[in-house]
Amino acid sequence: MNPHRRSPFVIVATILVYIFLYAPILVLMVFSFNASRANVKFEGIIPAFSERVSMDGSLVQSSPCGPFHWFCELARNRDVKEAAGNTLLIAVISTLTSTVIGTMAALALQRYNFRLKAFSQVSLYIPIVIPEIVMGIGILVLFSQLFGVLNNALSLTGDSRLALGLGTVIVSHIAFSVPFVTLVVQARLQGFDKSFEEAAMDLGADEWTTFRRVTFPMILPGVLSGGLLAFTLSLDDFVITFFTNGPGSTTLPIYVYGLLRRIITPQVNALSTVWILIVLSAVFLLQRLQSREA
Amino acid sequence: MLKRLRESKSAQGTLLAMPTMLWMLALLIIPLILTTIISFGKRSPDGDVIYTFTLDNYVRLLGYSTNCDAGQASCFDPLYLHILSRSLSLAFNTTVLVILLAYPLAYFIARANPKRRNTFLFMVLVPLWTNFVIRVYAWMMLLRKEGVINLGLGWLAGLVGLDFQPLEMLYTPGAVLVGMVYEFLPFMILPIFTSLEKIENSLYEAAADLGANPIKTFLRVTLPLSMPGVVAGTILVFIPVMGTFIVSDILGGRQVILVGNLIQRQFLDARDPTFGSAASLILMIMTLIVTYFYTRKFGFGEEIVAA
Numbered sequence: 001m002n003p004h005r006r007s008p009f010v011i012v013a014t015i016l017v018y019i020f021l022y023a024p025i026l027v028l029m030v031f032s033f034n035a036s037r038a039n040v041k042f043e044g045i046i047p048a049f050s051e052r053v054s055m056d057g058s059l060v061q062s063s064p065c066g067p068f069h070w071f072c073e074l075a076r077n078r079d080v081k082e083a084a085g086n087t088l089l090i091a092v093i094s095t096l097t098s099t100v101i102g103t104m105a106a107l108a109l110q111r112y113n114f115r116l117k118a119f120s121q122v123s124l125y126i127p128i129v130i131p132e133i134v135m136g137i138g139i140l141v142l143f144s145q146l147f148g149v150l151n152n153a154l155s156l157t158g159d160s161r162l163a164l165g166l167g168t169v170i171v172s173h174i175a176f177s178v179p180f181v182t183l184v185v186q187a188r189l190q191g192f193d194k195s196f197e198e199a200a201m202d203l204g205a206d207e208w209t210t211f212r213r214v215t216f217p218m219i220l221p222g223v224l225s226g227g228l229l230a231f232t233l234s235l236d237d238f239v240i241t242f243f244t245n246g247p248g249s250t251t252l253p254i255y256v257y258g259l260l261r262r263i264i265t266p267q268v269n270a271l272s273t274v275w276i277l278i279v280l281s282a283v284f285l286l287q288r289l290q291s292r293e294a
Numbered sequence: 295m296l297k298r299l300r301e302s303k304s305a306q307g308t309l310l311a312m313p314t315m316l317w318m319l320a321l322l323i324i325p326l327i328l329t330t331i332i333s334f335g336k337r338s339p340d341g342d343v344i345y346t347f348t349l350d351n352y353v354r355l356l357g358y359s360t361n362c363d364a365g366q367a368s369c370f371d372p373l374y375l376h377i378l379s380r381s382l383s384l385a386f387n388t389t390v391l392v393i394l395l396a397y398p399l400a401y402f403i404a405r406a407n408p409k410r411r412n413t414f415l416f417m418v419l420v421p422l423w424t425n426f427v428i429r430v431y432a433w434m435m436l437l438r439k440e441g442v443i444n445l446g447l448g449w450l451a452g453l454v455g456l457d458f459q460p461l462e463m464l465y466t467p468g469a470v471l472v473g474m475v476y477e478f479l480p481f482m483i484l485p486i487f488t489s490l491e492k493i494e495n496s497l498y499e500a501a502a503d504l505g506a507n508p509i510k511t512f513l514r515v516t517l518p519l520s521m522p523g524v525v526a527g528t529i530l531v532f533i534p535v536m537g538t539f540i541v542s543d544i545l546g547g548r549q550v551i552l553v554g555n556l557i558q559r560q561f562l563d564a565r566d567p568t569f570g571s572a573a574s575l576i577l578m579i580m581t582l583i584v585t586y587f588y589t590r591k592f593g594f595g596e597e598i599v600a601a
Binding site: 031040101104105108111112124126129133137142171172178179272283 | 303304305306307308310311313314315317318319320321322323324325326328329332342343395396398399401402416417418419420421423424425426427428429430431432433434435436438440442445476479480508529533534536537538539540544554557558561567570571574575577578581582585
């Protein structure tokens with residue numbers, strides 16, 4: 001019988017830390033129902049439903065959506081929709097690309113010897129051990145100098161000028177995702193049992209068929225893990241996107257940051273609440289899918 | 295040529311790795327080299343780079359500038375050194391606090407009933423999946439003068455009949471520390487949990503059989519075996535804290551300037567990419583040095599967990 005298991009110190013500490021982790025988020029979500037537009041104190045829930053929004057000073061007294069007023073405001077916010085769309089687009093494209101090339105790189109690093117192998121391995125570790133801002137600045141510097149030179153050399157003006165935008169953001173997201181995908185798939189390849197492949201080859205399958213029907217299905221969980229990681233990293237990224245985005249390529253984190261520096265209404269809280277709920281549901285779905293497969 | 299491809303394993307390997315290599319070369323190696331080159335340059339009047347070789351930016355970072363008042367030739371202003379040391383100490387303090395908070399929780403989950411373990415882990419991950427910016431905002435709401443914490447304290451004081459002045463918690467170094475600890479706590483819980491989980495029950499039983507009390511067991515069995523997790527977690531916390539600017543930006547206001555803020559401002563407000571690059575390079579070197587010495591002493595902590 002282990003005396004530690006019931007140690008009161010551990011249990012109390014655990015409870016306190018969990019409270020510490022969740023209290024801010026819960027407060028945040030509660031405030032998305034705040035009747036006060038200034039969102040400084042909690043002035044209660046918006047009490048009444050009515051045709052039009054009626055306000056008393058900075059207090060919303062009634063609204064077509066009642067307590068969910070700020071969520072409705074959110075739904076009508078075009079900037080949010082654009083940012084959300086951008087965020088998703090960037091995440092999907094960068095995830096697909098980084099997963100494909102990252103998996104290829106992982107296979108190369110685990111199974112082949114080639115020149116520049118050491119260089120590749122090291123350069124894939126670098127983004128993980130340096131602060132994100134160093135990479136972000138580097139990419140910004142690259143693009144700004146490159147675009148400057150190209151714009152001058154090709155005499156581009158106005159709309160055809162090369163500038164920061166969706167393209168630069170996507171390319172940068174791929175750059176920071178690839179190391180993680182490669183790492184995850186490499187880890188998966190390390191414990192790999194080659195006897196299946198050898199059996200397939202013994203039975204007459206060529207290399208490509210063996211890969212397609214034996215190897216790939218076996219590493220698929222790792223590839224999907226890596227892809228999921230890349231997707232999450234891209235959705236949530238702030239620092240690198242901050243330095244590589246331009247007009248028209250705002251993502252949700254950047255958008256929220258912008259709001260925080262300007263006007264903070266409960267709409268920001270409503271946005272946060274919705275975002276948290278979406279992430280939670282996605283995770284639940286994934287868990288159910290995973291446990292069904294297992 | 296295809297035949298040569300089929301026969302040479304080395305060529306196959308190169309081909310497979312090529313896209314990634316090109317990407318890393320273009321978006322990591324070249325940017326870093328360019329940053330280095332630019333850091334030795336001069337700022338042009340319109341905020342661009344004049345490519346030359348001068349140590350001005352580094353000298354300025356060290357505190358010696360030629361832009362002095364009272365007609366002195368050179369003077370010492372440790373402003374930037376302060377920023378660097380403040381960032382280092384913040385990273386250090388954050389890491390220590392995070393370890394103290396994370397360890398009991400990780401221990402609890404590791405020794406919990408296996409059936410419930412996943413739930414507890416899940417509960418740790420949920421805040422992690424909430425966006426970084428949102429989590430910082432949450433603390434902004436809590437720490438304001440009219441925020442929930444002050445309200446609670448005021449209510450408590452009212453109960454006891456004490457006069458209560460709302461605490462100025464926001465825009466202080468303390469707020470930044472709390473924010474950093476909050477942001478990075480889950481990153482420490484997971485690695486420590488992973489290494490604690492690997493400790494077999496039989497080890498604890500053996501210790502108990504040999505007559506060790508709980509404290510001794512902890513010090514001589516649990517703690518040493520969990521070190522890989524602590525090391526991995528430290529790397530996952532220390533490095534990002536050194537470079538984060540958003541926490542100090544939102545929770546620290548103009549009062550708390552860290553290296554990250556310095557770099558950000560040089561590029562965005564001051565439009566001096568040369569000085570910003572120099573600061574960025576110093577940050578990277580400092581991080582690499584700290585990581586190098588740390589891992590030399592403590593190892594790499596191979597349990598870096600991909601959540």
